[in-house]
Amino acid sequence: MTRPNAPRRQLPSRRQRPRVTQPLIADLAERLTPRDAEILDAVWEHRVLTTDQLTAIFFPSVHRARHRLLDLHELRALDRFRPWAPTGSRPWHWILGTTGAHHLAAQRGITPAELRYRPDSASAIALSSRLNHQVGVNEFFAQLHATARHRADGSAVAEWWPERCCAALWGDLARPDAYGRWTEPTPTGQPDTIDFFLEHDTGTETLARVLAKLEGYTALAEATGITTPVLFWLPNPTREANLRKLLTSNDVPTATAVHTPATSPDGPAGPVWLPAGSTPAAA
Numbered sequence: 001m002t003r004p005n006a007p008r009r010q011l012p013s014r015r016q017r018p019r020v021t022q023p024l025i026a027d028l029a030e031r032l033t034p035r036d037a038e039i040l041d042a043v044w045e046h047r048v049l050t051t052d053q054l055t056a057i058f059f060p061s062v063h064r065a066r067h068r069l070l071d072l073h074e075l076r077a078l079d080r081f082r083p084w085a086p087t088g089s090r091p092w093h094w095i096l097g098t099t100g101a102h103h104l105a106a107q108r109g110i111t112p113a114e115l116r117y118r119p120d121s122a123s124a125i126a127l128s129s130r131l132n133h134q135v136g137v138n139e140f141f142a143q144l145h146a147t148a149r150h151r152a153d154g155s156a157v158a159e160w161w162p163e164r165c166c167a168a169l170w171g172d173l174a175r176p177d178a179y180g181r182w183t184e185p186t187p188t189g190q191p192d193t194i195d196f197f198l199e200h201d202t203g204t205e206t207l208a209r210v211l212a213k214l215e216g217y218t219a220l221a222e223a224t225g226i227t228t229p230v231l232f233w234l235p236n237p238t239r240e241a242n243l244r245k246l247l248t249s250n251d252v253p254t255a256t257a258v259h260t261p262a263t264s265p266d267g268p269a270g271p272v273w274l275p276a277g278s279t280p281a282a283a
Helices: 022-031 034-045 051-058 062-074 098-108 121-126 131-151 163-170 207-224 237-246
Strands: 010-012 078-083 093-096 156-162 178-184 192-200 230-234 254-258
Touching: 022 098, 034 051, 034 062, 034 078, 034 093, 034 098, 051 062, 051 131, 062 078, 078 121, 093 098, 093 121, 121 131, 131 156, 131 178, 131 192, 156 163, 163 178, 192 207, 207 230, 207 237, 230 237, 237 254
Parallel strands: 192 230, 230 254
Antiparallel strands: 010 078, 078 093, 156 178, 178 192
Protein backbone atom coordinates (compact mmCIF):
# COMPACT_ATOMS: atom_id res chain seq x y z
CA MET A 1 0.00 0.00 0.00
CA THR A 2 1.32 3.41 -0.90
CA ARG A 3 1.30 6.44 1.35
CA PRO A 4 0.74 9.42 -1.00
CA ASN A 5 0.76 11.96 1.84
CA ALA A 6 3.96 10.78 3.51
CA PRO A 7 6.42 13.70 3.55
CA ARG A 8 9.69 13.45 1.67
CA ARG A 9 12.35 15.43 3.45
CA GLN A 10 14.80 15.48 0.57
CA LEU A 11 14.40 15.56 -3.21
CA PRO A 12 17.83 14.95 -4.73
CA SER A 13 18.84 15.81 -8.25
CA ARG A 14 18.03 13.02 -10.72
CA ARG A 15 20.65 13.98 -13.29
CA GLN A 16 23.50 11.55 -13.70
CA ARG A 17 26.83 13.14 -12.88
CA PRO A 18 30.37 11.90 -13.48
CA ARG A 19 32.20 9.93 -10.81
CA VAL A 20 34.62 11.84 -8.64
CA THR A 21 38.06 11.18 -10.09
CA GLN A 22 41.39 12.96 -10.02
CA PRO A 23 40.87 14.19 -13.61
CA LEU A 24 37.50 15.65 -12.61
CA ILE A 25 39.06 17.37 -9.57
CA ALA A 26 41.81 18.78 -11.82
CA ASP A 27 39.19 19.89 -14.38
CA LEU A 28 37.32 21.78 -11.66
CA ALA A 29 40.50 23.57 -10.56
CA GLU A 30 41.09 24.77 -14.14
CA ARG A 31 37.51 25.94 -14.67
CA LEU A 32 36.86 27.70 -11.37
CA THR A 33 36.51 31.47 -11.50
CA PRO A 34 37.28 33.69 -8.49
CA ARG A 35 33.52 34.01 -7.92
CA ASP A 36 33.15 30.22 -8.05
CA ALA A 37 35.80 29.90 -5.36
CA GLU A 38 33.93 32.40 -3.18
CA ILE A 39 30.71 30.41 -3.66
CA LEU A 40 32.41 27.20 -2.52
CA ASP A 41 33.79 29.00 0.53
CA ALA A 42 30.36 30.44 1.34
CA VAL A 43 28.39 27.20 1.12
CA TRP A 44 31.01 25.47 3.26
CA GLU A 45 31.28 28.27 5.82
CA HIS A 46 27.50 28.73 6.13
CA ARG A 47 26.50 25.08 5.54
CA VAL A 48 23.63 25.64 3.10
CA LEU A 49 22.48 28.49 0.84
CA THR A 50 19.44 28.60 -1.44
CA THR A 51 19.46 29.65 -5.08
CA ASP A 52 17.92 33.02 -4.19
CA GLN A 53 20.46 33.61 -1.43
CA LEU A 54 23.40 32.83 -3.70
CA THR A 55 21.87 35.12 -6.32
CA ALA A 56 21.63 37.97 -3.82
CA ILE A 57 25.23 37.52 -2.72
CA PHE A 58 27.05 36.74 -5.96
CA PHE A 59 25.01 37.25 -9.15
CA PRO A 60 23.31 40.06 -11.07
CA SER A 61 20.32 37.86 -11.96
CA VAL A 62 18.74 34.57 -10.95
CA HIS A 63 19.13 33.32 -14.53
CA ARG A 64 22.90 33.75 -14.35
CA ALA A 65 22.94 32.14 -10.93
CA ARG A 66 21.01 29.07 -12.02
CA HIS A 67 23.19 28.56 -15.06
CA ARG A 68 26.47 28.75 -13.15
CA LEU A 69 25.27 26.75 -10.15
CA LEU A 70 24.20 23.98 -12.51
CA ASP A 71 27.70 24.01 -14.04
CA LEU A 72 29.24 23.64 -10.58
CA HIS A 73 26.76 20.89 -9.78
CA GLU A 74 27.71 18.95 -12.92
CA LEU A 75 31.34 19.22 -11.85
CA ARG A 76 30.29 17.89 -8.41
CA ALA A 77 31.66 21.02 -6.78
CA LEU A 78 28.19 21.58 -5.30
CA ASP A 79 25.44 19.24 -4.19
CA ARG A 80 21.81 20.23 -3.85
CA PHE A 81 18.49 19.14 -2.41
CA ARG A 82 14.94 20.39 -2.09
CA PRO A 83 13.31 20.04 1.33
CA TRP A 84 9.82 18.65 1.31
CA ALA A 85 6.98 21.18 1.35
CA PRO A 86 3.28 20.39 2.01
CA THR A 87 2.27 22.50 -0.99
CA GLY A 88 4.26 23.74 -3.96
CA SER A 89 8.01 23.36 -3.93
CA ARG A 90 10.91 24.94 -2.10
CA PRO A 91 14.03 26.29 -3.84
CA TRP A 92 17.17 24.28 -4.38
CA HIS A 93 19.39 24.25 -1.31
CA TRP A 94 23.10 24.13 -2.17
CA ILE A 95 25.93 22.63 -0.14
CA LEU A 96 29.54 21.77 -0.81
CA GLY A 97 30.13 18.81 -3.13
CA THR A 98 32.95 16.30 -3.17
CA THR A 99 35.19 17.93 -5.77
CA GLY A 100 34.53 21.29 -4.13
CA ALA A 101 35.73 19.84 -0.84
CA HIS A 102 38.91 18.56 -2.51
CA HIS A 103 39.50 22.05 -3.94
CA LEU A 104 38.97 23.86 -0.63
CA ALA A 105 41.15 21.36 1.20
CA ALA A 106 43.94 21.75 -1.36
CA GLN A 107 43.78 25.54 -1.01
CA ARG A 108 44.25 25.13 2.74
CA GLY A 109 47.01 22.55 2.41
CA ILE A 110 44.95 19.84 4.14
CA THR A 111 42.92 16.78 3.16
CA PRO A 112 39.11 16.68 2.78
CA ALA A 113 39.03 14.59 5.97
CA GLU A 114 40.94 17.31 7.83
CA LEU A 115 38.44 19.80 6.40
CA ARG A 116 35.86 17.63 8.20
CA TYR A 117 33.90 17.17 5.00
CA ARG A 118 31.56 14.21 4.75
CA PRO A 119 30.18 12.94 1.40
CA ASP A 120 26.80 12.38 3.07
CA SER A 121 26.55 16.04 4.12
CA ALA A 122 23.52 16.63 1.89
CA SER A 123 21.45 14.05 3.74
CA ALA A 124 22.69 15.21 7.14
CA ILE A 125 21.82 18.86 6.47
CA ALA A 126 18.53 18.08 4.69
CA LEU A 127 17.33 16.01 7.63
CA SER A 128 18.65 18.35 10.32
CA SER A 129 16.08 19.79 12.71
CA ARG A 130 18.03 23.07 12.47
CA LEU A 131 17.77 23.40 8.68
CA ASN A 132 15.08 26.10 8.71
CA HIS A 133 16.93 28.02 11.41
CA GLN A 134 20.20 27.93 9.44
CA VAL A 135 18.47 29.03 6.24
CA GLY A 136 16.81 31.85 8.19
CA VAL A 137 20.11 33.12 9.57
CA ASN A 138 21.62 33.02 6.09
CA GLU A 139 18.57 34.83 4.69
CA PHE A 140 19.27 37.76 7.02
CA PHE A 141 22.74 38.21 5.54
CA ALA A 142 21.59 37.50 1.99
CA GLN A 143 19.12 40.38 2.33
CA LEU A 144 21.94 42.63 3.51
CA HIS A 145 23.97 41.64 0.46
CA ALA A 146 20.97 42.34 -1.78
CA THR A 147 20.62 45.80 -0.25
CA ALA A 148 24.30 46.55 -0.79
CA ARG A 149 24.04 45.44 -4.44
CA HIS A 150 20.91 47.55 -4.98
CA ARG A 151 22.37 50.67 -3.40
CA ALA A 152 25.72 50.40 -5.20
CA ASP A 153 27.06 53.19 -3.00
CA GLY A 154 29.73 51.38 -1.03
CA SER A 155 27.40 49.73 1.47
CA ALA A 156 28.69 46.26 2.25
CA VAL A 157 28.60 43.22 4.48
CA ALA A 158 32.16 43.60 5.73
CA GLU A 159 32.06 40.54 8.02
CA TRP A 160 29.82 37.50 8.35
CA TRP A 161 30.90 34.86 10.83
CA PRO A 162 28.75 31.73 11.21
CA GLU A 163 27.60 30.13 14.44
CA ARG A 164 30.38 27.55 14.60
CA CYS A 165 33.04 30.27 14.25
CA CYS A 166 31.36 32.32 16.99
CA ALA A 167 31.16 29.26 19.23
CA ALA A 168 34.88 28.59 18.77
CA LEU A 169 35.71 32.16 19.79
CA TRP A 170 33.17 32.97 22.50
CA GLY A 171 31.23 29.77 23.17
CA ASP A 172 32.13 29.60 26.83
CA LEU A 173 30.22 32.86 27.34
CA ALA A 174 27.86 33.50 24.42
CA ARG A 175 26.75 31.62 21.32
CA PRO A 176 25.24 34.01 18.77
CA ASP A 177 23.69 32.66 15.60
CA ALA A 178 26.11 34.89 13.69
CA TYR A 179 28.36 37.91 14.00
CA GLY A 180 28.25 40.61 11.37
CA ARG A 181 29.69 43.96 10.40
CA TRP A 182 27.69 46.31 8.18
CA THR A 183 29.16 49.46 6.65
CA GLU A 184 27.56 52.23 4.62
CA PRO A 185 28.61 55.71 3.44
CA THR A 186 27.67 58.91 5.24
CA PRO A 187 27.37 62.53 4.03
CA THR A 188 30.72 63.30 5.68
CA GLY A 189 32.46 60.76 3.48
CA GLN A 190 33.46 58.59 6.43
CA PRO A 191 31.85 55.14 6.41
CA ASP A 192 29.42 54.30 9.19
CA THR A 193 30.12 50.83 10.57
CA ILE A 194 28.23 48.70 13.06
CA ASP A 195 29.25 45.35 14.51
CA PHE A 196 26.46 43.13 15.83
CA PHE A 197 25.51 39.71 17.13
CA LEU A 198 22.44 38.16 15.53
CA GLU A 199 19.86 36.15 17.44
CA HIS A 200 17.52 34.68 14.82
CA ASP A 201 14.35 33.70 16.64
CA THR A 202 11.91 31.21 15.11
CA GLY A 203 9.46 31.14 18.01
CA THR A 204 10.41 27.66 19.22
CA GLU A 205 12.07 28.76 22.48
CA THR A 206 10.39 30.32 25.47
CA LEU A 207 10.87 34.06 25.74
CA ALA A 208 12.51 33.55 29.13
CA ARG A 209 15.16 31.39 27.49
CA VAL A 210 15.67 33.95 24.72
CA LEU A 211 16.05 36.73 27.25
CA ALA A 212 18.50 34.69 29.35
CA LYS A 213 20.99 34.79 26.47
CA LEU A 214 21.72 38.42 27.32
CA GLU A 215 23.55 37.32 30.45
CA GLY A 216 26.17 35.66 28.26
CA TYR A 217 26.56 38.74 26.10
CA THR A 218 27.02 40.89 29.19
CA ALA A 219 29.70 38.51 30.46
CA LEU A 220 31.39 38.57 27.05
CA ALA A 221 31.46 42.38 27.02
CA GLU A 222 33.00 42.40 30.48
CA ALA A 223 35.61 39.81 29.53
CA THR A 224 36.68 41.47 26.28
CA GLY A 225 36.08 45.11 27.05
CA ILE A 226 34.10 45.35 23.80
CA THR A 227 30.38 46.06 23.84
CA THR A 228 28.63 44.68 20.76
CA PRO A 229 24.90 45.23 20.12
CA VAL A 230 22.62 42.20 20.01
CA LEU A 231 19.91 42.13 17.33
CA PHE A 232 16.85 39.96 17.96
CA TRP A 233 15.24 39.05 14.64
CA LEU A 234 11.73 37.80 15.40
CA PRO A 235 9.14 35.91 13.33
CA ASN A 236 6.09 38.14 13.88
CA PRO A 237 4.95 41.38 15.58
CA THR A 238 3.24 39.56 18.44
CA ARG A 239 6.41 37.71 19.36
CA GLU A 240 8.37 40.96 19.17
CA ALA A 241 5.88 42.82 21.38
CA ASN A 242 5.92 40.07 24.00
CA LEU A 243 9.72 39.98 24.09
CA ARG A 244 9.93 43.75 24.40
CA LYS A 245 7.68 43.64 27.48
CA LEU A 246 10.40 41.56 29.16
CA LEU A 247 13.37 43.59 27.96
CA THR A 248 14.72 45.91 30.61
CA SER A 249 17.82 48.03 30.80
CA ASN A 250 20.91 45.99 30.05
CA ASP A 251 24.63 46.62 29.84
CA VAL A 252 24.58 45.41 26.24
CA PRO A 253 22.60 47.44 23.65
CA THR A 254 19.77 45.42 22.12
CA ALA A 255 17.24 46.01 19.36
CA THR A 256 14.39 44.03 17.87
CA ALA A 257 12.81 43.68 14.43
CA VAL A 258 10.47 41.32 12.63
CA HIS A 259 11.79 39.14 9.82
CA THR A 260 11.65 41.32 6.74
CA PRO A 261 10.55 39.79 3.43
CA ALA A 262 12.98 39.77 0.51
CA THR A 263 10.76 42.33 -1.25
CA SER A 264 11.06 44.86 1.59
CA PRO A 265 13.21 47.84 0.59
CA ASP A 266 16.59 47.64 2.34
CA GLY A 267 15.48 44.60 4.38
CA PRO A 268 17.29 44.40 7.75
CA ALA A 269 19.52 47.31 6.65
CA GLY A 270 16.50 49.60 6.68
CA PRO A 271 14.80 51.53 9.52
CA VAL A 272 13.19 48.41 10.99
CA TRP A 273 15.06 48.14 14.30
CA LEU A 274 13.59 49.26 17.59
CA PRO A 275 16.11 49.69 20.44
CA ALA A 276 15.16 48.19 23.79
CA GLY A 277 13.44 50.74 25.99
CA SER A 278 12.08 52.81 23.11
CA THR A 279 8.46 53.02 22.05
CA PRO A 280 7.25 52.25 18.51
CA ALA A 281 6.13 55.30 16.57
CA ALA A 282 2.38 55.62 16.15
CA ALA A 283 1.07 54.46 12.80
